Amino acid sequence: MSQARPTGGPGSALAPDHGTGGAGSTAVLALASAGAGLLAYAFVVVGTRTYGGAAFAGVAQVWSIWFVGAAVLTFPVQHWIVTTATVDGDFERVRRALPGLGALVLGAAVALGLLSAVLGERLFDSPKVAYPVALAGVTLGAGLAGVLRGSLAARGRFTAVGGAIVGEGLLRLAVGAAVAGAGGGVAAYGLTVASGLVVALCWRSAWRFGPPTPGPAPRLAHVLGGLGGGNLIAQGVLTGGPVALALIGGSSSEVTALFVTLALLRAPYLVMLGVSVRITATLSVAAVGGAEALAGRWRQLMLAALGGAPLAAVAAVLLGPWAIRLVFGADIAITRGVAAAVGCGSALAVANLIASLLSLVEGRSSAVLVAWLAGAAGALTMLAAGFGPLNQVLAAFLLAETIAFAAMAMQWLRSSEPAPGVEAS
DSSP: OOOOOOSSOTTOTTOOOTTSOHHHHHHHHHHHHHHHHHHHHHHHHHHHHHHOTTTTHHHHHHHHHHHHHIIIIIHHHHHHHHHHHHHHSSSHHHHHHHHHHHHHHHHHHHHHHHHHHHHTHHHHSSOOTHHHHHHHHHHHHHHHHHHHHHHHHHTTOHHHHHHHHHHHHHHHHHHHHHHHHTTOOHHHHHHGGGGGGGGGGGOGGGGOOOSOOOSOOOOOHHHIIIIIHHHHHHHHHHHOHHHHHHHTTOOHHHHHHHHHHHHHHTHHHHHHHHHHHHHHHHHHHHHHTOHHHHHHHHHHHHHHHHHHHHHHHHHHHHHHHHHHHHHHOTTOOOOHHHHHHHHHHHHHHHHHHHHHHHHHHTTOHHHHHHHHHHHHHHHHHHHTSOSOHHHHHHHHHHHHHHHHHHHHHHHHHHOSSOOSSOOOO
8 A cells, every 4th residue: 555645735636626615515515415316306207207107117227226336336436536545645546446447347337237138028127228228327327426526526626526416417317308308218218317427527637547657456345345335235224114114014104104204314314425525535634644533533423423313313203293294295194203213223324324434444344344234134133023014124224223333333442453544455
């Protein structure tokens, strides 16, 4: 690994974007994340209203798999680039890793496209080749988005990161609406899911990493497997409750109530997800200062989690039922117990997101996967219990979030000398 150096100095490739300060850049990223969510909702609304819910199923499959690709590729790649370039002070290791990363992403895109073509009608309820092509495109786009956002964030260009996040959704909606308005078929609309990858071409400076230099190429297996795999499980825990509830016998009204409660109360997590590149940059600068600086961040996070989770539960009990009726209609009602459990679990999800970034910066991304495997095991055990489907799902959600956070915190506590750098392999 390169010797850690201060970033942003004279001649550095990592000069910060002086147009946006710390609080300003956080606000920009938060607004961009919220805007991207609204644009995604609008894309789905246009599709379902134009083609109908049944015909939209193939597009929904592409959309769902794209979500998985973002968890496994975009998230770990962008954060690895930010923390590596920030701690190193240059893009040398990132530049060496790009050929291998490109081959991995391209191989995954081709493999998923071919596999989905073989599955064809079973997966998309349609034999048309547009869906496998779209699936390959969104996989490629997930990798490009990770490199673009990571490169921009490492340079301190957080306004540009926000523009990339919103621009991707805006382009997808514009192209999709044009196809639908022109009378294009639903398969053509499915292809437009992949159109957002064009945004990667809008910031050519983000792809300038300097001339190649000799040296071994870093292997990203630990980061992609650890942070990517852990994040995939984390997303499943956070969003999969309604599916699990339906599978173990929950009523339709319970499934709907849990879905809308999660959709509303996980909003802070979704905003934090957009802000996370700013958090990673801050933590990476702290990593240059040594292990003690990061130890302070761990202590602050644990105190915040211990105090914030109960407060979130109380706030959810007081405001959740009222907000649900206001947003989703008076015919949807939730109990205080559901509100408390989802509020508490969503707060722990935010803590787990930050804990995973701390683990990455310290060079322990494998700890993220281990923690979430333990959390998933606890959740599955709870789902097999017999004290009522809704209660089982809520308990599984809380237990998974609690175990994952405790596991990451314990791995930090057991480490006598946390590494201040990032993984080189």
